[in-house]
Amino acid sequence: MFEVHCPYCNEKRPEIEFAYAGEAHIVRETKADELTDQEWAEFLFYRDNKRGDHHERWWHQHGCNMFFNAVRNTLTDKFVMTYKMGVKRPTKTQIKAAKNGK
Amino acid sequence: MANNKAPYRTAGRGNDGSKTINFTFDGKAYQGVQGDTLASALLANGVHLMGRSFKYHRPRGVLGAGSEEPNALVTLDRGKGRVTPNIRATVLEIFEGLVTRSQNAWPNLKTDIGAFNNIFSAFFPAGFYNKTFMWPKSFWDKVYEPIIRNMAGLGPAPSEPDADVYASVYGHCETLIVGAGPAGIAAALTAAKSGGRIILVDENPVLGGSLLSVPNDKIDGLEISKWLANSIRTLQKMRNVKLMTRTTAIGYYHDNFIGLAERITDHIPNITPGVSREKLHRIRAGKVILAQGAIERPLVFNGNDRPGVMLASAAQTFQSRYGVAVGNAAILFTSHDSGYAAVFDLADANIRIPIVVDVRDEIPKDIRAQAKQRGIEIASGASISKTHGSTRINGVEIYSPSTGAKRKVNCDALLMCGGWTPSLHLWSHSKSTIKWDDEIAAYVPDMPNENAVCAGACNGDFGLLAALKGGNKAAGGRKTYKVTARNFGAGTTFVSLPSYIDTSKQKAFVDFQNDATQKDINLAVREGFASIEHVKRYTTIGMATDQGKTSNLNAMQIASNAVNKTVEQVGLTTFRPPYTPTTYGTFAGYRTGDLFEVERKTPMDGWAQEHGAVYEPVGIWRRARYFPKPGEDMDAAVARECKATRDSLGIFDASTLGKIEVVGPDAAKFMNLMYTNPWAQLGEGRCRYGLMLREDGYIYDDGVVGRLAEDRFHVTTTTGGAPRVFRHMEDYLQTEFPHLDVWLTSTTEQWAVIALNGPSARKLIEPFVENIDLSPEKFPHMAVREGTICGVETRLFRVSFSGELGFEINVPAHYGRAVWETLFEAGKKYAITPYGTETMHVLRAEKGFIIVGQDTDGTVTPGDAGMEWAVSKKKKDFVGRRSLKRPDLVASGRKQLVGLLTENPKTVLEEGAQIVADPNQSIPMDMIGHVTSSYWSESLGHSIAMALVMYGFDKEGEDIYIPIEGNTHKAKIVSPMFYDPKGERLNVV
Amino acid sequence: MKFSASSLFANALSGHKKWPEQFPNKEPKKRYDIVIVGAGGHGLGAAYYLAKKYGISNIAVIEKCWLGGGNTARNTTIIRSNYLFDESTAIYDHAVDLWDGLSQELNYNTMFSKRGVLMLAHNVHDVQSFQRHVHANRLNGVDNKWLSPQECKKFLPILDISQNRHYPVMGGALQMRAGTARHDSVAWGYARAASQLGVDIIQNCAVTGIRRSKDGAVKGVETEKGFIAAGKIGVSAAGHSSTVMDMAGLRFPLESYPLQALVSEPVKPVLNCVVMSNAVHAYISQSDKGELVIGAGTDQYTSYSQRGALHILEHTLMSICEIFPIFKRMRMLRSWGGIVDVTPDRSPILGKTPIEGLYVNCGWGTGGFKATPGAADLFAYTIAHDEPHKINAPYNLDRFVTGRLIDEAAAAAVAH
Amino acid sequence: MLFSQDINISEALQTNALSMTLMDEKTRYSLRIKPKDLAAFKKASGLKLPAKIGQSIRTSAHSYLCLGPDEWIVITANENRNNLREIFVNMTAKFTYSYVDVSHRNIGFVLSGEQVENAINIGCPLDLSLDTFPIGKVTRTVFENAPIMVLRTGTTEFQLECWRSFAPYICGLFDRFAMDL
Secondary structure (H helix, E strand, C coil), X not given: CCEEEECCCCEEEEHHHCEEEEECCCCCCCCHXXXXXXXXXXXXXXXXXXXXXXXXXXXXXXXXXXXXXXEEECCCCCEEEEEECCCCCCCHHHHHHHHCCC | CCCCCCCCECCCCCCEEEEEEEEEEXXXXXXXXXXXXXXXXXXXXXXXXXXXXXXXCCEECCCCCCCXXXXXXXXXXXXXXXXXXXXXXXXXXXXXXXXXXXXXXXXXXXXXXXXXXXXCHHHCCCCHXXXXXXXXXXXXXXXXXXXXXXXXXXXXXXXXCCCCEEEEEEEEEEEEEECCCHHHHHXXXXXXXXXXXXXXXXXXXXXXXXXXXXXXXXXXXXXXXXXXXXXXXXXXXXXXXXXXXXXXXXXXXXXXXXXXXXXXXXXXXXXXXXXXXXXXXXXXXXXXXXXXXXXXXXXXXXXXXXXXXXXXXXXXXXXXXXXXXXXXXXXXXXXXXXXXXXXXXXXXXXXXXXXXXXXXXXXXXXXXXXXXXXXXXXXXXXXXXXXXXXXXXXXXXXXXXXXXXXXXXXXXXXXXXXXXXXCCHHHXXXXXXXEEECCCCEEEECCCCCCEEECHHHHCCCCHHHHHHHHHHHCCCXXXXXXXXXXXXXXXXXXXXXXXXXXXXXXXXXXXXXCEEHHHHHHHHHCCCCCHHHHHHHHCCCCCCCCXXXXXXXXXXXXXXXXXXXXXXXXXCCCCCCXXXXXXXXXXXXXXXXXXXXXXXXXXXXXXXXXXXXXXXXXXXXXXXXXXXXXXXXHHHHHHHHHHHHHCCEEEECCCCEEEEEECCCHHHHHHHHECCCCCCCCCCEEEEEEEECCCCCEEEEEEEEEEECCEEEEEECCCCHHHHHHHHXXXXXXXXXXXXXXXXXXXXXXXXXXXXXXXXXXXXXXXXXXXXXXXXXXXXXXXXEEEECCEEEEXXXXXXXXXXXXXXXXXXXXXXXXXXXXXXXXXXXXXXXXXXXXXXXXXXXXXXXXXXXXXXXXXXXXXCCCHHHCCCCCCCCCCCXXXXXXXXXXXXXXXXXXXXXXCCCCCCCCCCEEECXXXXXXXXXXXXXXXXXXXXXXXXXXXXXXXXXXXXXXXXXXXXXXXXXXXXXXXXXXXXXXXXXXXXXXXX | CCCCHHHHHXXXXXXXXXXXXXXXXXXXXXXXXXXXXXXXXXXXXXXXXXXXXXXXXXXXXXXXXXXXXXXXXXXXXXXXXXXXXXXXXXXXXXXXXXXXXXXXXXXXXXXXXXXXXXXXXXXXHHHHHHHHHXXXXXXXXXXXXXXXXXXXXXXXXXXXXXXXXXXXXXXXXXXXXXXXXCHHHHHHHHHHHHHHCCCEEECCCCEEEEEECCCCCEEEEEECCEEEEEEEEEECCHHHHHHHHHHCCCCECCEEEEEEEXXXXXXXCCCCCEXXXXXXXXXXXXXXXXXXXXXXXXXXXXXXXXXXXXXXHHHHHHHHHHHCHHHHHCEEEEEEEEEEEEXXXXXXXXXXXXXXXXXXXXXXXXXXXXXXXXXXXXXXXXXXXXXXXXXXXXXXXXXXXXXXXXXXXXXXXXXC | CCCCCCCCCCHHHECCCCEEEECCCEEEEEEEECXXXXXXXXXXXXXXXXCCCCCEEECCCEXXXXXXXXXXXXXXXXHHHHHHHHHHHHHHCCCCEXXXXXXXXXXXXXXXXCCHHHHHCCCCCCCCCCCCCCCCCEEEEEECCEXXXXXXXXXXXXXEXXXXXXXXXXXXXXXXXXXXX
C-alpha cells in the first residue's frame, strides 16, 4: 500500500483512502456528434498504458473527496508528482524537475 | 545442569535450566527445560530423527537451529481446531504438555513405507512427471493422478475450523530495525538517541541473535551476555523504543510499508479464549535498517542428509544457547574458517572432535594452532565421499583426492560449513538491487529502492565487530567498539566437492525438503533449462517450506558451473514474501466471521427480525426478503403479501435505496448531463423516473428523482448502485463539468424510507401527516412534499413501484423505526402487511417495471429495455448519448425486453433460462434470449415472466420455447405490462 | 528422444545422462517467415501449431527473459469454459477440447486434471446469474451443472453450507470437465515440440522496435541481438502488449494491472476441486504437491512493477477464511505478482491489426492460461491464413468501434 | 417520537484503557462553499468556518470541521438546530452554496483512554501520534471496510463518526481489540 500525496490535503495519505480513476487528460469532446465512431472509440477505450511516467487520475474518496491528477512511474510505482484538477499537463521538463526534487 | 534425565543436556545461556518441561513427540514423553525449542529438547534426549523428506521419504534430522530449517517439520496438536502441520521443530518453543507428532511417514517415523520411493529414486529424477503417466490416456484421470495426489503434502490438512482468533493493526515509526542480533541492537541503541519512534523486531523469543550462540567474549570490556542484558535494559527504558520478539518481518512493500507477524500465544500452555493467537502489524517506517544476518550454507556431498548432519553454526547454537550437545563425537566438514569456531566451542564443552575435514589445502595458521591446542586433527585438502548410518549418522568416509586414499572415521554428528549467505529477503522484496561479491561468494545489497539500509552480516559484513559497527553506522552513528572475539575468517566455495564416486550415483542434496540433488540440477541443465528460474521450477529447488534459505545459492553455483557461466549471468531467483510461512489468520487479522465484511442494516431491521423476516444480502446490505407466517414457505408468504398489498395495504422498508442530494443553481443542468431524461421543466414538488447511462451507452442505474426546490434535487439510486453512482457523478462534476455550480451530498443514511402501497395507503397516513395536503388534486402521483409525519419531519413522495396507490415516507433515520411502528399499529385496521424484496419484485414485474441489474445487465441500452421514452431527444449532451449511436447499438436484432406468458399458466420459468425459436434444433442451439424475471402472480392467477429476446418488440404474439433439462416450455411474447395496464389503480381515492 | 516409459527406464539405468536438450536456445537467424514476440504458452503454442498444422517451420519465438516466465509461470492454472456468451464459450471450449489430449499431442505430460470447477453462489443475484450460465452452457453443449447447497456439500465435504452466515452458500455451478494443469509443463511441452519441428526459440532477447516498409507492412523486429527480418509478426506479449504495439505506432484498448497469487505450505489432500466465489472474491485449488493455490485480486492502478500490495493479500486471505474457516491455520508460503493486460470488455483481442503482417493475441486479463492451446491454435490459424478463424473472428479490434463487445462481466452485473 | 440509534456498546469498552460512549442526538449540516466566498460567507453568517482542510474549531455553540477544500460539517446540539437552519436559509440569497441536513446520517462516538490511538489504529492506517495528528485535527479516512471521520479532541480522546449502518461493524472491531487488552 503506497502513500499518495493529495494536492488538496497537502499530505501523504495511505493508498486505501484513494480510488484510482484511470488515465488523465483524456478530453471528453462535447461535440461528440462530430466524431467518427473510431474517434469516439479511441476516447472511450484506447489508452496509453504507459510503461514509465504515466498520467493518471486519483480520487481521494475517503479524504477530501477531490479528484486530482498524478504522474506515476508504472515501472517502480513511485509517484513523481500530483497536481490539482485543472492544472495543465506537466511538461517533460517539469516532470524531470519534480524527479530531482524541484 | 538441571535436567539429568536428558543425556545430552549441558549448560546453556539462553534457557532456564531450573524449570523442567514435559512434552511428547510421537506419543513418547520427554523432558526439556524452559527456553528449549522442540529441536533442542529432542536433541538433548538424543533424538535426531525428526522427519521424513517430501519425495523420497528419507529420514532426516535438524539441519539448522532457526527459521531456515527444511527438515525437522512436525505437527503440533493443541486440541480440536488447533492442529498445526509443518511446524519447524527449531522454532517451536516447548511448553508443559506440548504434544507433537512427526509427519509424512507411515506407519511410523522409523519405518516408513513411503521410503520405497527412495529405492526407486533413479526413476523419479527431477521433471520425471513430464515424461511419463501419459499412456493410456484414460489412466491419468483414473490411476496416475489420484496416486500422485495421495502422496502429496507434508503434514495433515486441517479438518476443523480454527479455534483461535487473530489481530491486525497499523503502526508507524521513524526507524524500523529488523533483526536484533549485534547489528540490530547496535543500530537500535544509536537510533534511539535520535528521539524518533524506533521499532526493533526479531523473530526469536529473545533478543540477541548470534550473540546468544557465540562464546562469551567481550564487547567494550563486558562479557557479551552482560553487554546484551545492559543493552536490552537501556532500550526497554526508552519510551520511544518498542522491542518486539516472536515477530517476523514477512514482507517489504511500497513506500516502506512492512508486514510484521507477531506470534502471541503459541508458546503459552493455556490460551485465554478471545485472546489473539497472532497479530499482523502493518508498519509504515521512515527508515528501515535490515539486520537480518546471514544463513550458513550446507555443503553438497554424497549422503549429506542423514540425521546428525547439520550446519556447524546450528551445533554451536544448540551448544551455547540451549545447552545441548549434538552428539558425543562430532566431525566438522568445512570450506570456511567460521566452521572451526563451532567445533572449538564444542570441544571446549568436552565433545569429542574426531577430525576436521577441510576441503581447502591452505588453512590459516592461527586456526591450526588452536586446533592443535585442543588436540583436534585436521585433514586438509580432503573431502567426505560417503556417510554411514540409517536413522542417525555413525561415520564418514574421508577421501583425499591427492592420494586417492579413503578412510572411515566414526562419529555421531557431522557439522558442515560452506560459507555464509546474507539474508537479502526483505531487501529484495523492496525491489532494491543486489550484486555478486566474489570474495564472500554471495550476493550483497547494491542500490536501495526505498529508504533502507542493510547492516551487519546481511550486508556482507561478517563477524561481531563488523556487525556492531555496521549497525551503529546504519543508524547514523560513528562509534567504535572494542571486541575480543574470534576472527570470522574467510573461506572458499567449492561447487563440486572432490569425490571418487560418479556424481550421477551420489545422493548429494541441495534442497533437503524437496529432495533435489546436485544431479537433478545437472539433469535440468542438460535438458536445456539454463535459466536459474527454469532450474528452480524443474528441480523444485527453493520451493519447499523453507523457500531455499539454505539451498538457493548452492543451486545457483552448481547451475552456473554446469552451464559454464558466471553466477551473475545465471542470476538469482526472486525472493518472494513472506520471509517465513505465515498463517492466513494473521493476514485476516480481526476481519473474520462477523467482522469479515460490513453488514449494513436499516433502522427498521430489528423490527423485521422480531417479525420473523427471512433476509437476503443485497450488496453489503441485508434486506428482508419475506415475512413467513408459521408453516409458510417463500411462495406462500409472497402470494399472501402480494394479495394483501393489492387488496388493502402493504408496508415495505425501502431505506437501502441510495440517496444523493444535488444542490446548487446549476443542479438541473447537471442532472441533464448525468441522466437521459430532461430535468429543466420538472416543477418544484414533482418527481420523475431517471435513467442513467455509462459513457458507453449501457444502462448504469435508475431511480426516482424529486425536485424539492429550483436548486435542490433528491436523487434516489439502486441499493447496490449508490456508491458507484456517487462516484460517477463526482467524477463528471469535478473532471468534466467543473464550471457547474452544484454540489453532491450522500444522504442514503440520513433517511429511513417506509414504502406504503395499496388502496388504503392514503387513509392510513392522513391522520399522521401535517403541513401537507394529501388530496389527489394537491398531491398527485409523482409529487413530493416536505412536512411532518408522526411529528417528525418528512420528505413524502407519492410514487409507486407496485402499481398501487403508493407513498414513500422519508424520515430522519433514527426516527425510522418509531414511525414504522406507529404506522404499523394504526394500519392493523387496514390489514397492513409487511412485505419484503421478493414481493416488491413480483409487484413491480406485474407492472413491467425493470430492476436494473436483473432485467438489464451491462449490455442493455434504454432502447433494448423499451425505455426510449426516458431518453431526451432534445438534449445535445448527456453521458452515454454519443455511444447510443454506435453501429452495433442501433443495429437490428438486439435483444429487447418483453413479457412472456407460459402456455401452462402454472409454469414458473427459471430466471436465467435460455430461449430458442426452434425447440427441435440439436445442441448447440441458437439462443435468442433469456428469462430475466419470473414469478407466480397471485393477483393474476398465472405465472408471468420478463425476458430479453432478439427482435422481441416485433415478435409480440409469437411463440418461443424455453428448453429446461428434460422438458421444453412454450410461451407467448406479450407486453410486459401484465397488471392494470392503464394505471387506474394509482388513482384510487 | 520420445518420452515414454521405456525411455525413462533406459535413462534411469544410465544415470539420466543421455536426455537431449528439450528446447535448445538458439541465436537468431537473419530472416524468418514468422516472428512471434513472447515465449509464453500462447506464443510457443502458436509457433508449434504453425509448424505442425501449416508446415511453416521457419519461425522464431523471441523472448525478453526466459521462456514461460511471464504469466504462464505466474497464474493459478485454472481451466474452465463455462462462460455465458456463445463467443466466449466457443473460444474457451475450443481450448478445453485441446487441453484434453495435449499431453499425448505434445508427448509431454501437462497434467490436465479434470477435477471440476465449482463456482459458489452467495446471494439471489448470483443464483440468477449462475443459472443463466448453466442454461446457456447446456444449450451450447458445455457441461455445467447447478448444485443445491446440499449437493455442493456432497461434492466438496469441507464446505460449510450453514445458512446463517454472512455469505451463505446458496448453491453452485459445477463444470466437471474443468480443472487445472501444470503451468510450466505447458510452456516447456510446447517449446520442446516446436523446437523438434524446427522452430527457433530465442531467449533473453528483448524486442526494441518493429520495422515497417514504406507501404506500412511489417519488415521485421529490432532486438537486443540485432534486426531480424520477418514477413509476419505475431505479438503474444501479455502484460507488455501495449508496449510492443506502441513500437508499431499503435495505441490499443489495453491497460496492464498487477495481479498477485500465492500458495500455502503443502498439506495432505483436502480440496478436491477448484472453488471460485465472485461475491467473496476468492478462488482456490490444491496442487498435486499439496499446496493451496490461491488467486488474489488485481491492484487498482496500472503497473509493470510485478509488485503487489499487502492489503490485496489480506483481503484475499480473509475471503478464503470466510469460505473455508478450516483454512485459517494454513500458512502462506509464497506470494508473487504478474501483469495482466485487460481490455474494456475483459475479453481478448485475437486477430489482425491495422498494420499488414502484424497480428496480435492479447488482452486475456486473468483468463489467459485456460485459453492457452485454443488461443495458440487460433492465433496460428490467423497468421497462416491472414484472416481469423470463425471462433476468434468476434475478438477483433473493431468491436470497440461498433460496440459489439463481448462483456461477460457486464452480463454478470451486480444488481439492484 | 422515539429516537433510536440502535447501538449497544459492550462493557469491555468501558475501561480506563479504552472507553467508548455513544453521542446523543445532534444536528449536523454538510456545507459546501466556494473557497473564494468563504471569507464573505463567514462574515455574513457569523459561522467560524476554518479555512484549511483538517482544521476544526469548537465554539460554545457549534463544532466546525473542514473536510475538503469547499466542504465543512457543522455539528451542534439539537436546540440550536432552528437557529442554524435560519442562518443557512438567509445565506441562500447572498451566496451560491449548498447546505444539506445529515444529522441522522452519522453516528458519533467519543473514544478515550491510554489505548485510544492503538484502538483506532487497528483499522485506520493514519499516523495518529500527537505530532502528526494534533488536537483539533479532523479528517475522513477508513477503518478497515468502513469509511469514518476522526476528530482529535484531546491527548487521549477522539470523536469518531461513521454512517449509521457501519457503526455495529466498527463497535465489533473495537470489541475484539478490547479482548486483547
